[in-house]
Amino acid sequence: MEKFIVVEKVKKIYHGPEGGVQALRQIDLTVDEGEFVAIMGPSGSGKSTLLSIIGAMNPPSEGRLLVDEIDIYGLRQEKLADFRHEYLGFVFQELQLIPYLTAIENVLLPLAISNNISSKEKWQLAQEVLEKIGLGDKARRLPSQLSGGEQERVAIARAIVSDPPILLADEPTGSLDSKTGEEIMKLFQILNQEEQRTIIMVTHNREAAQFAQRVILIRDGEIIGEERLKT
Amino acid sequence: MRLSHISLSNLKRRKGKTLFLALGLLIGIATVVTLLSITQAMKEDINKKLDEFGANIVIVPKSDNLSLSYGGVTISSVSSEVKELSEEDAAKIRTIKNKENINIVAPKLLGAVDAEGKRALLVGVLFPDELKLKKWWEWKGKKPSNSNDLILGSEAAKKLRKKISEKLRINGEEFRVVAVLKETGSQEDGLIFADLKETQKLLGKPGSISLIEVAAWCYSCPIEEIVRQTSQVLPQAKVSAVKQVVQSKMYTLEMFSQFSIVLSLVVLFIGSLIVLTTMMSSVNERTREIGIFRAIGYRKSHIMKIILLEALVVSLASGLLGYLLGTSTAKLLAPKVAGLSVAIGWNPLLVIGAVGLAILIGLLGSLYPAWRASHLDPAQALRFI
Ligand SMILES: Nc1ncnc2c1ncn2[C@@H]1O[C@H](COP(=O)(O)OP(=O)(O)OP(=O)(O)O)[C@@H](O)[C@H]1O
Ligand SMILES: [Mg+2]
Numbered sequence: 001m002e003k004f005i006v007v008e009k010v011k012k013i014y015h016g017p018e019g020g021v022q023a024l025r026q027i028d029l030t031v032d033e034g035e036f037v038a039i040m041g042p043s044g045s046g047k048s049t050l051l052s053i054i055g056a057m058n059p060p061s062e063g064r065l066l067v068d069e070i071d072i073y074g075l076r077q078e079k080l081a082d083f084r085h086e087y088l089g090f091v092f093q094e095l096q097l098i099p100y101l102t103a104i105e106n107v108l109l110p111l112a113i114s115n116n117i118s119s120k121e122k123w124q125l126a127q128e129v130l131e132k133i134g135l136g137d138k139a140r141r142l143p144s145q146l147s148g149g150e151q152e153r154v155a156i157a158r159a160i161v162s163d164p165p166i167l168l169a170d171e172p173t174g175s176l177d178s179k180t181g182e183e184i185m186k187l188f189q190i191l192n193q194e195e196q197r198t199i200i201m202v203t204h205n206r207e208a209a210q211f212a213q214r215v216i217l218i219r220d221g222e223i224i225g226e227e228r229l230k231t
Numbered sequence: 232m233r234l235s236h237i238s239l240s241n242l243k244r245r246k247g248k249t250l251f252l253a254l255g256l257l258i259g260i261a262t263v264v265t266l267l268s269i270t271q272a273m274k275e276d277i278n279k280k281l282d283e284f285g286a287n288i289v290i291v292p293k294s295d296n297l298s299l300s301y302g303g304v305t306i307s308s309v310s311s312e313v314k315e316l317s318e319e320d321a322a323k324i325r326t327i328k329n330k331e332n333i334n335i336v337a338p339k340l341l342g343a344v345d346a347e348g349k350r351a352l353l354v355g356v357l358f359p360d361e362l363k364l365k366k367w368w369e370w371k372g373k374k375p376s377n378s379n380d381l382i383l384g385s386e387a388a389k390k391l392r393k394k395i396s397e398k399l400r401i402n403g404e405e406f407r408v409v410a411v412l413k414e415t416g417s418q419e420d421g422l423i424f425a426d427l428k429e430t431q432k433l434l435g436k437p438g439s440i441s442l443i444e445v446a447a448w449c450y451s452c453p454i455e456e457i458v459r460q461t462s463q464v465l466p467q468a469k470v471s472a473v474k475q476v477v478q479s480k481m482y483t484l485e486m487f488s489q490f491s492i493v494l495s496l497v498v499l500f501i502g503s504l505i506v507l508t509t510m511m512s513s514v515n516e517r518t519r520e521i522g523i524f525r526a527i528g529y530r531k532s533h534i535m536k537i538i539l540l541e542a543l544v545v546s547l548a549s550g551l552l553g554y555l556l557g558t559s560t561a562k563l564l565a566p567k568v569a570g571l572s573v574a575i576g577w578n579p580l581l582v583i584g585a586v587g588l589a590i591l592i593g594l595l596g597s598l599y600p601a602w603r604a605s606h607l608d609p610a611q612a613l614r615f616i
Contacts (some may be wrong), residue, residue: 008414048614057526058610079529085528092613098246100518101237110527122232158527 004033004198005054005166010063012049012221023049024060025221035193036199038212047202048170048222054200055168056084067166086111089159090201093170096155097143103154104139110162129157133187141213149180156187160197167191169201173208185211234533238540248513249545255505256549257556260589262498264557265564266491267584272565273484275573278334278448287454288445288461290324292316293469294601315340316440320465324445327460335446337364340427342434342441346391348400352400353423355430358382364446371395372410378426380409386420401425402433448481499592504595510542514604521604522612531605538601539594546593550586557585 012024023046031037039047052058055067056072065072067087075083089110090096097106107126111117117125130139132152143151152172159167169188173181189211191197201212209215210229217225242249249479292314321338327571333420340355358375362368372395375382388411406425414420431437442590445455454472462470514521558577565571 051286052610052613055526055610057613078532081525081528081530083528088526088528090523090526095519096523098237098523100240105232105236105240109237109524112232112234112237113529113533119232 003030004035004068005029005031005200006064006066007050007054008064008066010050010053010060010065010116012046012053012058013061016030023221024053027063027218027223029216029223031198031200033198035197035214036188036212037051037201038209038215039200039202039218040204040206040209040215042220043204045218047218049221051168051170051200051202054150055088055090056080085113085162087164087166088166089162089164091152091155091159091167091172092149092186093171093174094148097151097158099143102140102142103135103146103150106143106154107157107161109158114162126161128221129161130154133157147180149176149183152176152180152184153187156191160191161193165198167197167199169199171203171205172201173203173205181205181208234536235540238537238544239532241537242519242541242544245513248509252506252509253545253552255502255509255547256546256589256593257553259498259502259592260553260585261557261560263558264554264581264585267581268558268561268578269565269571270336270484270488270491270508271576271578272485272561272571272573276485277481281571287473288447288458288464288470289473290316290320290443290445290461290468290470290605291441293467301475314467315436316443316468318440320468320503321440321443323464324443324461327457327464329457330459331446333445333447335360335364335444336360336448337444338427338440338442339438339444339561340430340434340436342430342436344401344423344433346399346423346547347373349391351387351391351401352421353422353425353430353433355425355427355434357427358424361424364444368415369413370410371413373407375409375426377407378429379404379405379406380426382410382412382424383408384412384420384422384424386412387423390421399423404429404433469505499588503592503596506542506593507599510538510597510600511603514538514600517604518607518612521607522609525607525609526613534605535601538604539597541592542597542601546589547586549593550589551582553589554582554585 007029010024010027011022014023016023027050029050039050039105048059053060056065056067059073064074067083070083072080072083075097091230097103098109102107104126106122107130108122111122111125115124127136127139130136133149135153135157138146138150143154146154156172167188172188175185176184185208188199188201192199199212201208203209213229215222215227215229217227281333316338318338324336325333327333337357337360339361342353343354344351344353346353362374370382372382381399383391388394388408391399393408393411395408395411396447397408399408401423403494411417425433431439445461458470458472462468478576524534524537558575562575565573565575
């Protein structure tokens, strides 16, 4: 489907103790289904803000977000949560695993609120996904017993376990060395090309951005350029 | 995997916090259980002692010019002058507001009779009630079972020269002595006790009662209150309280039970504060975690459920343990400190109460933290590490 995600005239002002901060001035952005888009820009330019708005977690001050032709911020609170559950998988930079749950339990989290599959199927599915990302043998470990790259993989497994069409990532390679970062990016590429997931990724890293099909450049809350890459 | 799995894992892997939370509730519940058990045992203790002391209220007909004393010499002249009480009056006693506090009602009819040529005082009683009231009675022989069975006071037996199972003619009717009381040192030694109905027939006063002895107890209200209520239903009678040692015991119990209530409330209040602060700090520590749950698509209600489930599990365990600890403490303390002879047992009703109370406090103390957690802004929660 064309125009899967539409960010329409979005502005965001944060009201803090020192007055308002204009994090996003005016953003218009369209992402097609199955696209892999990277967002780049200097620190404080509003990348994370934009991603959280697309992630249905942060209502814009002005403008609309349409996903699959649904006006997301027109939804009621609980429907917003349901939308995230159904459409989105999140991957962050670090500290995104629940520390007291094992790797496989972390992967199971999105399934814990699904009633349509049995407990046995849930565990099987989680194990399969962990194996797919190469962590089948470390399923019973706690996050503290995993390396940074392994933790990132578990987070990716969790993001895709309930098979959402969209993957949102905020600096997924930020805390990893370049070799591990590259492995993670290859995994993203597979998820995009073989499974047709739409991916929007915020990154500081030029090399990581090369795995995307399109790079959006953002500065001071505005899109200042766009770059199409061939992969 | 279900949400309960998340709650349980958190409790299991953060033992320190869980233990602290449980301890706060446990101590509260144990204190309440201990105090309740001891108060209950004190009540039973008094109940027992009261039985030993017999009646504490005596009801006689109202009279301007005659006094009727228990076995007094004036009895013989009573008959025509004083309006006697009736059996219906005895029944009315059990209709007063504090009727649960009425333990035993023992009506009796007194009359002077001729016992094989000797003048004697016959007391018609309801044997089952009378024997319950006079726990201190010791006798030779067996309990009366027939309507013509008699119990003789030791003095009466001596004067009438009667032994157990011998016959005795009273006003021409034949009775049988089934028991003789040991000397009590009271007026009772000289009396003949017979069945109430037979006595009424013998004296020609069917349905009549000369006096009613009542054993009542009420640890939280003065005996005067029961006397007043009884007077209201029996306006034609004179109701008086017999002062007893038990009353000072009742006063002690009343004080102790008030002290228990206050102490329980304080301890429970502290317990709920501990729950509140522990849960609150736990929620604050878990801000990022909650942000992740929300990003995954957990609804506010899911977050509430996770946190309240944790509180529920801890409360349940604390309630059970608190009951065990509280009862054990009471068992240990009751004989030593309170000098109680009543055994404190395992009370199933108290288990339910203790667990119920623990859950109530646990959930009440967690409600606000859970609400706060579920209302965290997910974007904010994920921003700060
Ligand atoms: N909750 C908030 N309250 C107030 N100001 C905020 C809030 N979130 C972001 N900002 C401000 O909005 C601007 C954009 O922040 P944002 O986190 O989107 O930047 P970013 O591009 O992701 O930066 P970085 O590369 O450092 O992660 C910044 O000036 C930031 O200080
Ligand atoms: Mg950022």
